[in-house]
Amino acid sequence: MRIEDRLFADRFRADTKSHLKIIDPKICHKCSGKQCTYACPAKVYTQEEDGSVRVAYEGCLECGTCRIICQEYKNINWAYPRGGFGILFKFG
Template sequence: MKVEEKLYQNRYMVDEGRPHVRIQPHDTASPTLRTLVDVCPAGCYSATDDGRVEIIPDGCMECGTCRILCEASGEIEWNYPRGGYGILFKFG
């Protein structure tokens, strides 16, 4: 089974209006923020045409990669989803 097929087994409970990951306001994305577009395994981050980075955390796997990469810079705010929300791993 391919990784993509395994990931498709996961389910997400989206906490509408309360994203657990937020990017601090910025005019131009730093190199660290731009890196998140490539390293997020769920593809939550995307680059905009005007040089910023946006996030839609609905499919976040709570791997913590972006949290660690931005720990020093504080460019994102990262909290675990409230109880009952977030990813529900099928096999783990």
């Protein structure tokens, strides 16, 4: 089964407030790797035309990859969503 099909089976209850925060957006401009934009399986981070990084936290799978991948600048403040919010995984 393709990953897209598996992700389609998941359900989200998005909070109004992001649980993921870029600590200093200016630092992303000088980050040449922009690893977050390709390492996140849910494509939560996307690079804008002006070089800034947008965070679509609503689709986060809570896998933790981005808290590790932003190694050089440690510019992501990572937390789980508040209780009752976030992803509901469905198996099978």
